[in-house]
Amino acid sequence: MKKLRVTVNGTAYDVEVEVLADTDQSGYYGYESTNVLNAPPKPAIPSSAAPAPPPAAAPAPAAPKAAPSAGASSLTAPLPGVVKGVKVKEGDSVAKDAPVVILEAMKMETVINSPVDGVVSKVHVSVNQSVQQGEVLVEFS
Numbered sequence: 004m005k006k007l008r009v010t011v012n013g014t015a016y017d018v019e020v021e022v023l024a025d026t027d028q029s030g031y032y033g034y035e036s037t038n039v040l041n042a043p044p045k046p047a048i049p050s051s052a053a054p055a056p057p058p059a060a061a062p063a064p065a066a067p068k069a070a071p072s073a074g075a076s077s078l079t080a081p082l083p084g085v086v087k088g089v090k091v092k093e094g095d096s097v098a099k100d101a102p103v104v105i106l107e108a109m110k111m112e113t114v115i116n117s118p119v120d121g122v123v124s125k126v127h128v129s130v131n132q133s134v135q136q137g138e139v140l141v142e143f144s
Contacts, residue, residue: 076143078118080134084108089130091141095123104128104140119143 004019088105091097097117104115121143128140 076119076121076124077139078103078115078141078143080106080136080138080140081115082106082108082113083135084113084133086128086130086132086134086140087112089126089128091123091126093123093126097121097123097143106134115140117141117143 004021007018007020009016009018084106085108086104087107090102090104097103097120099118099120100116102114103117106113106115123141124144125142126140127138127142128134134140
């Protein structure tokens with residue numbers, strides 16, 4: 004067994020290490036104490052070589068499918084998730100703050116309530132459908 008002192012983020016720890024194979028009997032293992040977090044970056048190319056061209060810009064993400072625009076009379080998803088319940092159908096009258104859609108995100112269900120008094124003109128989602136934040140769930144007239 005060898006006793007070593009290891010320093011991690013400025014805190015020293017005394018540890019015992021069992022050496023299974025030691026071909027170098029000098030006691031030197033070829034390691035240097037370095038602070039990895041503050042180590043200076045090593046140059047990737049020799050200084051006499053021409054600098055590498057800058058990396059190409061990442062391609063723009065694919066445009067999502069056309070979604071209805073969110074207006075004053077629409078209900079949008081406040082967070083990404085999966086639709087676990089739709090409490091209304093087209094033509095239903097709803098009161099402000101009445102439950103309309105249930106979303107599940109991170110194993111928690113969130114009830115999404117109507118923002119207005121009105122009639123459901125279009126339901127854009129169905130049960131088990133994944134939705135993104137800001138996606139229109141229901142439109143009211």
